[in-house]
Amino acid sequence: MKKFVLHSEYNIINIQSYKDHFGDYLITKPLEESFINNLHNFSVMSRDAFQNSLYKILIDKNIKEDSIIVNAASFDYLVFKDRFLIKNNPHLILDGALYLAKILNIKIINIVLKDYYSEEKNILIKAIAEAEDAGFAYDIKINIYDEQTYYSENHDRITPLSFENKKYIFDLETITQITYLAHIGEFSFKNYGAHENKGTYILSMSGDIISPNIYEFEMYTPIKNIIRAAGGTIKDYSIKCVFTNGFLNPPIDFISFQNMTLDYECFNSFNMNIGNGGICFIREDRCMVRVILKIVQFAKSVSCTKCMPCHYGFDLCEYYINKMLLGNSDNEDYINLKETLEMINTGSICLYIKKLSYCILSSVDMFRDEFLYLIENKVTLYSFIKD
């Protein structure tokens, strides 16, 4: 990972090295009212699907929740920063979570991990034991769950709907940013980024780029520099589109993307959010019909099947695309595919699914020619994905 500014350049996995680096956990310090008010000035502290401001959540007296969820079980497609953050510095996460619990006067922190994060789970268990021994968590209970155990104990499945209904739910990146901000102070934090966009962002770069990885950049960095830092794109191939926000934004053409900067206004001007920071590059010879089929299958996998448009809609999309790939379709199927996606977008309950279906719909529109070529010729324009 590129070490631009905030994140540690080496792993801090024991509490002594954490204390040497940052000092005691924030929970030992008096709570400063100004800290919460300052969050108002940092747009980087608004990062869920709704782009809710952390400041507004922390000052909202109408929220009646008795626990905090630390979300390390996110289902975003091709976004892979959670494991890095846990392995790199588990104390940074615990410190921030305990600090939030203190601000909100909450006594239970539930950390929810992906079922297969067993190594990360052990790292966190060790870090919690150290924090408890050091007296940093004496009256706050920290529970660690995987998706299965969270469901069996709380009767609440980890789904887009359950996450969107909860207010005190924080992703790992936001929590680590809070900890940094609180430790280094507002004035130091403001050295990073430019104009109204202060702080840094972690991006998960994947697809047809030379060095796919996670990178940290100051806000307002030109996207051209970000692409260069990731080694650039593959020589001899142009990029036909880029997916951002982990497939929750419409795809964008490469020329427009290269002219953007990493800031909220710029993304908003393209009807996009920076969101979870997932960026995926697609080169010219990839078959977009198959790429879109993959996104549909991912959408199916996160659907909780509670509402009809999402539950049956993605199945139907998969059916139409497979029918095209098998050479058994006509133009009617392309229209049906688009109408199904419109139905999902209009009728689904979750914002996450609305955004995902809009991304798929926009992709089907943008690559209409590839679909129509397939329907007419019974073979895709780019028959096989190479490599």
Ligand code: SF4
């Ligand atoms: S849109 Fe409906 S089925 Fe899909 S995840 Fe949300 S609640 Fe569940």
